Amino acid sequence: MKIGIVCYPTFGGSGVVATELGLELSKRGHEIHFITYSQPVRLELLSNNVHFHEVHVPEYPLFLYQPYELALSSKLVDMVKLHGIELLHVHYAIPHAYAAYMAQQMLKDEGIYVPIVTTLHGTDITLVGSHPFYKPAVTFSINKSNAVTSVSESLKQDTMRLFDIKNEISVVPNFIDLEKHEHKFTDCQRGMMAEDDERIITHISNFREVKRIPDVIKVFYNIQKALPAKLMMVGEGPEKEAAEILAEELGISERVIFFGNSNEIDRILCFSDLFLLPSQTESFGLAALEAMASSVPVISTNTGGLSEVNEDGYSGYLSDVNAIHDMSDNALKILTDIKTLETFKSNAKLQSQKFDLRNIVPMYEKIYEETLKAFLVAE
DSSP: OEEEEEOOOSSSHHHHHHHHHHHHHHHTTOEEEEEESSOOTTOOOOBTTEEEEEOOOOOOTTOSSOOHHHHHHHHHHHHHHHHTOOEEEEESIIIIIHHHHHHHHHHHTTTOOOOEEEEEOSHHHHTTTTSTTTHHHHHHHHHHSSEEEESSHHHHHHHHHHSOOOSOEEEOOOOBOGGGGSOOOSOOOGGGTSOTTOEEEEEESOOOGGGOHHHHHHHHHHHHHHSOEEEEEEOOSTTHHHHHHHHHHTTOGGGEEEEESOSOHHHHHHTOSEEEEOOSOOSSOHHHHHHHHTTOOEEEEOOTTHHHHSOBTTTEEEEOTTOHHHHHHHHHHHHSSHHHHHHHHHHHHHHHGGGBHHHHHHHHHHHHHHHHHHHHHHO
């Protein structure tokens, strides 16, 4: 099958999932075409089955803001015609599903029929999509898609609550390639980051307000009062500077390391003992899953899809949003006793196996086949 994948090519979870999905589909014999404004960060290998097509947005002085949706729609039309793409899988309702629908209608006028599968990841629903300004466009894009998937049951329910959806939404959870989290190195050089008696706590995100970065610092502050510990903060975003200031004010700046964006996530997780994710909301919690795949238990909130990923009392603990003391106490339950820590590490790894891409990708393949068949019959 020839599949066009449209996504954001950044470090965010949706871009990572879309890229990993495309790569695995290519290994299963499908021809994959990534169509976006730059090469996805995890798209390291182009091959006979994996192609990248860059969307260029010409600058016109007529426009205050350059029309990416228009450029994307036109590029999709050209790529479908040039490469015989049979199906478009777009990640995010707007602008991607919106642009894909316009491309679909342009192609239809030329007697070319291409169905659209739209995957909802969260921000397009809970933040952008629920704004009154965008709500009609999101509703339209979802209802005009030929198949719709959601990365969690929680996000599906949010979508049905916030929008007037006529389409069926299938839950296909995010996934992880467990083989990539089998550490090939025998020494992850933990000693470079901490002393032998210190616990290493990690947080990885885009440092947006929704991640509640100050809560990460506050929970760690309580942890390090009870036992020797270091905090690894990985990522870039608008809340980073405030977090650095807070660490300084609390007198723990020498115990907190800010890495910025990193291509060595696997090594950082290798020497981590605990992962903190106190988010305001998470449609799924891919960062938590990646931590668990590296045998790192998770302290998280119970919001959104996190309770579908992190099993309370098994792979980590769940707390209410802003429950700083509860998260701190739960962290210490895991970290204080080495046998307890090892048990949670083992459980985290086992929990992550439920989301191995080899279990999830066939679900997408089935949706593609059913959608293509139903679409062609209808047309």
